[in-house]
Amino acid sequence: MSIQFRVLGPLTAELDGEPVDLGGRRPRMVLASLIAAQGRVLSTERLVEQVWSDGPPPTTATLFSYVAALRRALEPNRAARTPARLLVREGTGYAIRVPPETIDAERFTALVTAGDRQLDRGDPTGALESLNEGLALWRGQAYGDFVDAPFTVSEVARLESLRAVAREQRLAAMLAVGEHSTAIGELEALVIDHPLRERGWELLAVALYRAGRQGDALAVLRQARERLAADLGSDPGPGLLRVQAAILNQDESLDQPVGDGPAPARQVRVALPASRNVSVAHSSFVGRTAELATLSDLLARHRLVTVTGPGGIGKTRLVLELCRGREDADGPWVVELAGLREPTLVARTVAETVGIPGNPGADELAAVLAEREMVLVLDNAEHLLTAVAGLARTLLGRCPGLRLLVTTRQPLAVAGEAVLDVAPLPPDDAVELLVQRIAAVLPGAGPADVDRPTAAQVCRDLDGLPLAIELAAAQSRALSLREIAFQLDDRFTLLDTGHGDDHRHATLENTIGWSYHLLTEPEQRLFRQLSVFDGGFDLDAVRLVGGGLPVSQVVPSLLGLVRKSLVAADAGTTPRRYRMLESVRLYAAALLRDDELHDARARHRSWLLGLVETGEQRLPTPDGDTWLARLGLERDNIRAALASALAVGDPLCAARICGALAWFWYRTGQIAEGLRWGRRTLAALDGRRPAADAVPDGWTLARARLLMTIGGVSYLAGEHAAAIRALRTSADLCERVGARDAHTTAVIYLASVTAISGDIASALPLADQAVRLAEVVNRPWALAEALTVRAQLSRACTDLPRARAELARANELARSCGHRWAVISSDWVDSKVSVDLGMPGRARNTLTTLLLESDPATDRSSWLATAHSLAGALGRTGRAGDGAVLLGAVAALGTPIGYFPERMDPFDSPGDAAAVRAALDDGAFDAGFARGRQLGWPELIELIVSLAGPDNRWTGPAGVTGPVAR
Structure with missing residues (x-):
């Protein structure tokens, strides 16, 4: 079987020479995203962000169904349940695994590289063949049907740039074989298409000169100079100047065949030392395989790459590791700038490092390096940004063989700059680094001697920050790993080399302090106040919590903190979310004065209360799932606000927060969380109860809503009697103060x-x-919930016609107001009625549709309950083996979040499990159940998707098919 993908034009695929139907726009975008990633794994979150950038994100099941459809199209002969070979799942995402030659963009890249090498070796005829073959692969604009999609922007730019290079090299090859007259017309078209690429102007001038048109050649060079000055404000580069000088001098080299363009006499080279100054590594390099590959790729495609990240993240070590593997003709050279304080000395420092005598400025340095092939590393440039940026512009504009690698805590903002933001080490790599460094500090202690669970906890507490991990390992001479873990509350005292110096990496505190002192005063103030956030935060939160700053300074100050790597921005979120590394947050918190801390925490509680109360109102609406996810992002901030409220003696604020979270904690199954905070808050609230004759309605309502929260999570915990007591008291209190909406819910x-x-x-x-009550308050969402409860009771009384009628009305009301949970709940109960009526196939189809249309990330307990019911329906319709797998998966995934079927659905869950067991012998049931226990959430969702075929048609036993009910 032969597969071919074409993206140099609209996306197409061919299988054994026949076109493949890739489906509609969205599945085609999924495939295009994976091809554009060039073999890298894209997480499901990243794929959803890229493919649905122009609209609301879908459920995870929708993405999986598209992947499943693409797999069927691209591997039509793959046996069921066998691993995919082309679109593969790796970790938390997907990648395309095909030989490079099966993708036209990769073939084109290889052909251009081959043609370039052939031209360098003096084989212009072979170069022409390779470049002609490569350019013939183009059928239009790269990724032509997705040219506006964000995920194609960088890849389209790369391919179009490479296409321009291929055209230039092809025309250079034509000049080399004497076809200058033929090449002139194509060169004229080339400079029209790419007027700012100097290479085309050089070749056109040489071609005109060889055709006996010296005046036209000089006119072309003059036109190039004018165009560059008008559009870029820059002078011609050394290549154009050399061609002009050669034409004016009628240099004989212009009449000779050339391989890589005109080559007049080269400038006299200033002798540089033959050796490089990249030091040998003192210790092993752990992890960062993907970052090394990315950095190498960026440096191959861009002449300026800036490596950013907070202090201690490992920027320098990453760059040095890359340099140690390079074999540039004149480098690499590493210039250390951390100790330099005078910006005017940057160029001189570079010159001294690479061995250039005298006292050259930027222009003189550029003249010496103009023809060097080298990588120049400017390390630790954050305090000299303006000077380094100016030097970068000069060198890059006049030294075509030079590539710059800069490490800093914020980008240079120079045109053409590529930025690699270094992230903390992943958990496994962080633990490996700690283990290796401890083994180095304690001779005789091998990796097996390290308590890895404790090591993992230490690395999590240190945010995977390499410097912090190295400093922690150094303390293992005196402290056990467990003692180090206990001491991390005072990490700035613990993480010290003990050498007593002021080097910025001598202590963790020095490293963060170095960055803090480079901030402006407004940035410093906001930096301190952001420490009250626990976890992430968004721009609205910053505006409300960042006090003491003029409104006009809040956003610029936040952006400054992001640029300077003291606040991280999560690029995969909309609206954008930000966070501080825990060590950075603790440093900032230590700087807060008492009054500043008191005010910042009060603003934080006020912001959080407003957020959760708004979320409570939005949950039973069409954007309810969005708000479930939104509140889920704030779990750490919720805990911080509750702890803060109780600490300052404001249990009423804590009660209002807990009361607003009743539905959120219930739907997301946060049993321990809800009980812990609910009971602590109730005790604090009752401890400050006003006098009996002076209890305000607001206090009573807050207590009633808090009891409603406790009742809901108590039910999930299986404490039914306690739940009923709390809910009955809540209902009575709501009725007493006339809170009709809250009374209805209770x-x-x-x-x-x-x-x-x-x-x-x-x-x-x-x-x-x-x-x-629901009819009186006229809340459709509440009436839908009430009718669903009433239908459950009708079913318990065996009045199935009434139950079905009540469910139909509940479902209609829920859909009319967009209350997604009530839609799921009414359909779920309706599937049970279907089983009662002897229609398990109908129940199976209803439940499958619910799962495909729901996102488990937002309501896991309801999703698992539906999956458990589906298992029972499978057991009753000839698919008991799949039912056993589902039961195992529900058991394994439900336990960590406190979901147990027999608690949430005591009437029907035993019967569903029994239906599966009855259809299988013990061995088959145990095998399926064990297999299910091995599934994670992605695999469980894929199993549900696989149970429904194309267009969501059920794939049941042989001869049993049908549309999934809507």
């Missing part, structure tokens, strides 16, 4: 939990009351 909860506890007689009047 009665709905109370009716549901009472029914689940088995007290049908008591639950029936409560459910009827809930329906009446």
Whole structure:
């Protein structure tokens, strides 16, 4: 089987010479994203961001279904359940695994490289063949059907730039074989298409000169000079100047065939030392394989690469590791700038490092390096940015063989700059670094002697920051690893080399302080105040919490902190989220004065309270899932705000926060979290209870809503009696103060939990009351929930027609107001009614659709409950083996979040499990259950997707197919 992908034009694929139907725009974009990644793994989050950048993100199942459809199209003969060979899953994402020659963009790159080498070796005829073959692969603009998609921008730019190079090299080859007259027309077209590329002007001038048109050649050079001055404000580069001088002098070399363009007499070279100054590594280099490859690729495609990141992240070590593997003709050379304080001495420092005598400035340095083939590293440039940027512009403009690598804590902002932001070490690499460094400090202690769970905790607490990990390892001479872990609350005292010097890397505190002292005063103030955030934050949060700054300075100050690597921006989020490394946050917090800390925390609580109360109102609306995810991002800030409120003696604020989180904690199954904070807050609130004759309604309502929260999570914990007591008290308090909406919600909860506890007689009047209250307050979402509870009771009373009618009305109301959870809940109960009526196939289709249309990331407990019910339907429709796998997966994935089927669904979950067991012998059931326990969330979702075929049609036993119910 032969596969070919073409992206030099609209995306197409061919299998054994026949076109492949790749589906609609979205699945084609998934494939294009993976091809553009050039073999790199794209996480599912990154894929969704790239493919759905122009609209709301889909459910994870939608992406998986597109991948499954592409796999069927590209590997039509692959047996079911066998691993894919082309679109493969690796880690948390996907990659395309095909030989480079199967992608036309890669073939083109290889042919251009071959043609360039052939031209260098003096084989212009072979170069012409390679370059003609490569250019013939183009059918239009690269990625022509996705040219506006963000994920294609850099790849399209790379390919179009390489295409221009190929055209130039092809025309250089034509000049080399004497076809200058033929080449003139194409060169004229080339400089029109790419007027700022000097190479085309050089070749055109040489071709005109060889054709006996010296005046036209000089006119072309004059036109090039004028165009560069008008568009770029720059003078011609050395190549154009050499060609002009050669034409004016009628240099004989212009009449000779040339391989790589005109080559007049070269400038006299200033002798440089033959050796390089890249030091030998003192210790092993751990991890960073992907970053090394990325940095190498960036340096191959860009002449200025800036490596950024916070202090201690390993920028210098990464760059040095790359340099140690390079064999440039005149380098690499590493220029250390950390100790330099005078910006005017940057050029002289470079000259001294590479061995250029005298006291050259930037222009003289550029003249000497003009024809060097070298990588020049400017290390630790953050305090000399303006001077380094100016030198970079001069050198890059006049030294075509020079490549600059700069390490700094913020980019230079120079045209053509590529930036690599170095991230903390991944957990496994961080642990390996700590283990290796401890082994080096304690001779005789091997890697097996290190307590790896404790090592992992230390590395997490240190944010995977290499410097911090190295400093922690150094303390293992005196402290055990567990003692080091306990001492990290005072990490700035612990993480010290003990040498007593002021070097910026001597202590972790010095490293962060070096960056802090480079900030402006507004940046320093905002930096300190951002320390009250725990976890991430967005721009709105910064505006509300960053006090003491004029509104106009908040955003510029935040952007300055991001540029200077003291705040990290998560590029995969919309709106953008930011965070501080924990060590950086602790450093900032230590700088806060008492009054500044008090005010910042008060603003943080106010922001968080407003956020969760807004979220509570939005959860039963069409953007409910978005708000579930939004609140999920703030878990750490929620904890910080609750702890802060209780610490300053404001339990009313804590109660309002907990009350607003009732639905969020319930839907996301945060049992331990809800119980811990709910009970602590209730105790604090009751401890400050006002006098009996002076209890304000606001205090009573806050306590009622707090009890509603405790009741909901108590039910999830299986504490039904405690849940009923809390919810009954909540309902009574809400009624007492006339809070009708809260009263309605409390009665709905109370009716549901009472029914689940088995007290049908008591639950029936409560459910009827809930329906009446919901109708009075005129909240469709509340009425949908109340009717679903009432339908469950109708089913318990075996009145199935009434149950189905109530569910139909509930579903209609839920869909009309966009209350996604109520849609799922009513459909879920309807699937149970279908089983009661002897229609398990209908139940199976309903449940499959619910899972495909839902995102487990936003409501995992409901998703698992639906999957467990689907297992029962599979057991009743001839697919018990898949049902056993689902039961195993639900058991394994439910336990960590506190979900247990028999607690949430005590009436039906035992019967669903029994239906699967009854259809299998013990060995088959145990094997399927064990296989399910090995599945993670992505694999479980893929299993659900695989159970429904193309267009969501159920793939049941032989001869049993049908559309999944909508």
